[in-house]
Amino acid sequence: MAALRLDGVVHDYLRGRQPVRALNGVSLTIGGGQCVSVLGPSGSGKSTMLHVMGALDIPSEGRVFIDDTDLAALDDDALSDLRRRRVGFIFQFFNLLPALTAWENVAVPRLLDGVKPGSVREEAMALLERVGLADRAEHRPGELSGGQMQRVAIARSLIMDPGIVLADEPTGNLDSRTGDELLDLLASLAHDGSERSVVMVTHSMDAALRSDRAVLLTDGEVAGDGVPGDVVAKFIGEGRRP
């Protein structure tokens, strides 16, 4: 079963009255157990594609399927339910709640689901342990380093046990050594036998080279898709072209 499929996806934004085409006919299938990086120049549509994949945005044209469910067939409630349960998000600036401790931040999606803090604490603690932060459970984000905050965000992305994890520049705000450790952690989310798909937008060639597959976007279109080394070489080659 394909975890994620885009079929002829077009997405336009309005800038004033002018439509701006961010995605121009993207078709892509991402199976379970893969860590896929998305590369491309600034403005090529990477974040837009991630938002469409995670049902944060509805495409102007084309279809998006998550686990063979056509998102166009869902009403708003069903769509947000699917987003909450099936998709975990990780952002460049962590998006943690400053007043909550690390374990409470991890628990937030379950608390929003109506679960009592007492019954989710253990699950949140287990996830913090998984990301190597069990000893920081009672710390607030302001008391954590960037890498530690991103680990909390990764643990939070897993609390609903999603089939898909989408990460937008997850190491963009971290030094390279911390970034590398987090990339290994992210890849492990796809390789832990869960058949989870991990898709990460990145400007880092290192990050792309560590993934299982790379997709290159140029002007809202798929310009490369395959072995990371080949796709990175294509991207770098295009950048050098006069």
Ligand SMILES: Nc1ncnc2c1ncn2[C@@H]1O[C@H](COP(=O)(O)OP(=O)(O)OP(=O)(O)O)[C@@H](O)[C@H]1O
């Ligand atoms: N909310 C918006 N309103 C209008 N235009 C937008 C909006 N968001 C993105 N765009 C435009 O859509 C295009 C694709 O943007 P997107 O953010 O998806 O690219 P990106 O590849 O992620 O860029 P970057 O690497 O700089 O983050 C760009 O031309 C951008 O200016």
